Amino acid sequence: MNTKGLLDQLFKQGSELLSGQGGKSSAAGGFLSGKGGAALAGGALGLLLGSKKGRKIGGKVLTYGGLAALGVVAYKAYSNWQQQQSSAAVQREPQTIDQLPAPEAEQHSHAILRAIIGAAKADGHIDDKERQLIDNEIARLTSDDALQHWFDAELKKPLDPAEIASSAATPEMAAEMYLASVLVVDEENFMERSYLTELARQLKLDPALKAELEQQAKQAAAV
Template identity: 65%
Template structure:
């Protein structure tokens, strides 16, 4: 369950403080700022030392659904994807209908595997600006080792960090459209909307995930609706 615990903390940690230690603004922190904060040990976070925050540099992150996803964590990510996918599916004329299998509705073994694909997407999105060198990788390895003693998991995270940035490889981890939708949502939270390199990465990821433009639009709509409910 290391993957799910780490993912949940990455998302939820954005709801308490900003990376500067100040309360999050009313627009809500992104998972990106939450990741940096969590890894610097603020807000009672599990990982200390700040090394994993090196993944993030000074990126600002997007705000799409940021508040509701950081408060709700991984479950909220699944709920938003579930509703968006379900609505989109109903509008596909002639398509077979099925209950969306998002991460909040899967049994633990399947959810863990599902979560790995999402975590891989988060790590890749965090690397999209090319920011991370060998020394930083070593520090990141050390911090992951503080989080868990599971050597297989530590090695897997290390491999994701060291792997060349390849949207096609990340997209290949999506075994279903629902998972692709969740990987997209998680990536959006980590991408800096002001960075051309990162926007380009996200656009290519969407293409490689083969997400329908109408599904992407529905995901954005559901994230914004959830955000509005959270703020009301």
């Protein structure tokens, strides 16, 4: 499966919507304004994130490179956290998605997409009709049947932060998954905020790293 390719397509779609280049999606056009900046609506990513509630994904992450930019933000957060650890005698180069060759980047992409789907389900807004619309949009973006079936299966699964967190094979992957989740949730929503807290626990994130990721997410979301 080419999960990285699909994620790149989703981020590109979001970037075009934010910049006004993408026109209106056949499923849910335009974009709305929400707290903190431009909010994404329309297209597969907009449907997934619940455009009716004016959700957004970090403007800079979309505008300046999408998936690779997410890795850059995670790299900065992870590096800052390492520097804060007085017990860390030797700091290693963070192996975030922007630093990796294709096979490892694909594994990271798979985990990040699972995290985004989980975060999108955190408020329970995806019903059968919306799921069908999302499936149709994903089918337009990729002809990979296995990937389409996997995506649909992820949407249908009961939300389980522990199961999602099990995809994090490395600390950097855990950081990227949490960062992506922070970028797409509405932290004013109690259900979504509670989901984030449990996801961080299941990912076994150091509290200082969690705080650093949240700080970097706020900066990345500024438009």
